[in-house]
Amino acid sequence: MQEKAMKGFDLQREADHLLIARYAPASVVVDADLEILHVRGHTGSYLELAPGQANLNLLTMTHEALRPSLAAAIEQARQRGTAVKHERIAVISTGKSYDVTLEVIPLQSPFPRASLLVVFRETPAVSVYTPGMEPADNHPDNAIGHGAAALRIATLEEEVATTRAAMVAALEEWDAANEELQTTNEEIRASNEELQVINEELITANLHLQTANEQIRAAQEYAEAIVQTVREPLVVLSHDLQIERANTAFYQFFQVIPQETEEHSFSNLGGGQWDSAPLRVLLEGVLTANQPFSNFEVEATFPTIGHKVLLLNACPLSWEGTSIPRVLLAMEDLTERRRLEQIEQRMHAETEARLAMLQRILDELPSSVYLVRGPDARLVLANRASATLWGASWPPGQPMVEFLTANGLRIFGVDGRPLPLAQFATLRAVGQGEMVRQYQEIIRHPDGTTLPVLVNAAALEASHLLHVSSSSSSAGDPASERELAAIVVHQDVSALKEAERLKDEFLSIAAHELRTPLAVLKGFAQTLLVQTGRGHGPQLADWQTEALEDIDVAVGHLDRLTEDLLDVARLQAGRIVFYREPTDLVALTRRVVTQRQLTTERHILSFQSEMEQILAAVDRGRIEQVLSNLLSNAIKYSPEGGSIAVTLGQEDEANAILLSVQDHGIGIPVCEQARLFGRFVRAENAQGLGGTGLGLYLCRELIEWHGGRIWFTSTEGVGSTFFISLPLASDAPRIRLLFTQQT
Numbered sequence: 001m002q003e004k005a006m007k008g009f010d011l012q013r014e015a016d017h018l019l020i021a022r023y024a025p026a027s028v029v030v031d032a033d034l035e036i037l038h039v040r041g042h043t044g045s046y047l048e049l050a051p052g053q054a055n056l057n058l059l060t061m062t063h064e065a066l067r068p069s070l071a072a073a074i075e076q077a078r079q080r081g082t083a084v085k086h087e088r089i090a091v092i093s094t095g096k097s098y099d100v101t102l103e104v105i106p107l108q109s110p111f112p113r114a115s116l117l118v119v120f121r122e123t124p125a126v127s128v129y130t131p132g133m134e135p136a137d138n139h140p141d142n143a144i145g146h147g148a149a150a151l152r153i154a155t156l157e158e159e160v161a162t163t164r165a166a167m168v169a170a171l172e173e174w175d176a177a178n179e180e181l182q183t184t185n186e187e188i189r190a191s192n193e194e195l196q197v198i199n200e201e202l203i204t205a206n207l208h209l210q211t212a213n214e215q216i217r218a219a220q221e222y223a224e225a226i227v228q229t230v231r232e233p234l235v236v237l238s239h240d241l242q243i244e245r246a247n248t249a250f251y252q253f254f255q256v257i258p259q260e261t262e263e264h265s266f267s268n269l270g271g272g273q274w275d276s277a278p279l280r281v282l283l284e285g286v287l288t289a290n291q292p293f294s295n296f297e298v299e300a301t302f303p304t305i306g307h308k309v310l311l312l313n314a315c316p317l318s319w320e321g322t323s324i325p326r327v328l329l330a331m332e333d334l335t336e337r338r339r340l341e342q343i344e345q346r347m348h349a350e351t352e353a354r355l356a357m358l359q360r361i362l363d364e365l366p367s368s369v370y371l372v373r374g375p376d377a378r379l380v381l382a383n384r385a386s387a388t389l390w391g392a393s394w395p396p397g398q399p400m401v402e403f404l405t406a407n408g409l410r411i412f413g414v415d416g417r418p419l420p421l422a423q424f425a426t427l428r429a430v431g432q433g434e435m436v437r438q439y440q441e442i443i444r445h446p447d448g449t450t451l452p453v454l455v456n457a458a459a460l461e462a463s464h465l466l467h468v469s470s471s472s473s474s475a476g477d478p479a480s481e482r483e484l485a486a487i488v489v490h491q492d493v494s495a496l497k498e499a500e501r502l503k504d505e506f507l508s509i510a511a512h513e514l515r516t517p518l519a520v521l522k523g524f525a526q527t528l529l530v531q532t533g534r535g536h537g538p539q540l541a542d543w544q545t546e547a548l549e550d551i552d553v554a555v556g557h558l559d560r561l562t563e564d565l566l567d568v569a570r571l572q573a574g575r576i577v578f579y580r581e582p583t584d585l586v587a588l589t590r591r592v593v594t595q596r597q598l599t600t601e602r603h604i605l606s607f608q609s610e611m612e613q614i615l616a617a618v619d620r621g622r623i624e625q626v627l628s629n630l631l632s633n634a635i636k637y638s639p640e641g642g643s644i645a646v647t648l649g650q651e652d653e654a655n656a657i658l659l660s661v662q663d664h665g666i667g668i669p670v671c672e673q674a675r676l677f678g679r680f681v682r683a684e685n686a687q688g689l690g691g692t693g694l695g696l697y698l699c700r701e702l703i704e705w706h707g708g709r710i711w712f713t714s715t716e717g718v719g720s721t722f723f724i725s726l727p728l729a730s731d732a733p734r735i736r737l738l739f740t741q742q743t
Contacts, residue, residue: 108178408446429457429486602641638665
């Protein structure tokens, strides 16, 4: 039994354990953070727990005298990778002084946390033996004691040697284990690196998935926001045509709630208005064949919203995470549009009827009437007389200039010169909104024949013609609505011109026939007055002298009237001649003003000029005639007297002179100002003041044939101001004949 017990007992291992526990130096194993992992031997002389919360940090627990050397040794061992020893470090503890040797050894441990082995040794006291030195006491017992001590020392030295050998063997085993642990650690480190790479890849993939999920979520929220804000009703139908969801517009339009809509059959919704075989076929085609449809019209009467016309569009809808087919159905309310279309069709039919009636009425008119729009005067409609007037048919929508050019038509003024486009009565009305009245134009046809016409054009807003011109491509265009339109009436005045010609011919003959008797009458009256004044013949009574003077004045008035009539006849016949020569207009105007001042005492005539001399190539006699007419009118139509101001100067930014005659008389009514320069035209408020109505007509003709222009401003009851503009230089010949003479 005892042998069996001795057999299971390892005497050597137990002895090694006792020796290591008793005689091995104190040591600790720490990790990379210097946290104590394992303690061997008695460390009370070197380590102690600090007060407060438990802390196993080596430097914190080490005696303060050892701490600097220990920290330095640890740093050196880490840098070199080899053992580092610091010897004879003096320590004083509890009144006792001793030396300590520190050794820090790096570990190659299979345990990942083990990093350093720190060994503490207390240096023993050294006794030095000197030969010849004998013990003070030679007692025999002392000799015995010294022998026993020597034997004990020898035994201990053997034990120490044995222990050292065991420790060396243990350290070798430890080193082998460390190497294995290091190999394992490297494998684990490689595995950790692979795991770290895999982990990083997983993190990256997770981030990508997270980003994709966020994008999908954002897209879903975006799509949901669009669906909810769309004004048209939208519904999602399941594979069995049940309503899965609908947007807000659907509930608002049909005035229903989700509880009575969702998860209900679409065909049973409301009063069964959606139970339509053609619609069901189309919806099933979307589900089974992915075939969308559009513009399917449904007309029904709904319980809550009444009669509606709806336009349906549908397409297949894929849902995330499922392959079950669905249908997205959109609805558009066409009820109001259909109502407006019906109204528009009815209005269009009425407009067409009215237009046809208008066309019939216009076709019965003897004068040419047409309607144009836009700055280029595109034709809207025209009557039959218009085609007769032009000698060609004007297609609707064609601009006026293009029509004239295509048909070889030209337009001239009454002076026989081609009219610039800006002076066409039609283009003035549609381009400037001008109201043109009694404007004379001459139409020349390709065969050379001419047709005098009187043109009246009234500007209109093109928006009033939208229904009339609905066939035009520009209808409904905002720019077209801002265009101007015009209704233009051309009156053929050929017969009037012929009658006027006969009248002018009669006046010319009558004036010529009157000149001789008037000259004789004026001569005899002046002879009687002169000879009687010189004492020849019997003395005349006062009443006789007064009668002769009245005869002389009346004959002078008749002579001037006859001369005006002859001038009118010459102008109409093209036989008037102008003699241009350089003339000082300042001196000429001053002389005429002075002469007219002698004819009145109730008026004060004044003349003012910015320049001392103004030379212009004019017919002196004709300009004097114009000034005399204007001053005579100013005096005549200012019956209460007053001032008459004549000014002469140069026009700003123009190579022309400007002459004005201002009075404070009766003025000219607005309604009569447009025709004031016509022949035999007199204002209604001047009927009792005499005159033939030829003066202003002659003034205009004479000034225009000098290359100038005449106009006026007037306010009834306040007065009038007449303006004349004449060019300072003229390329016209000294003798100029009217164009009518050539034609």
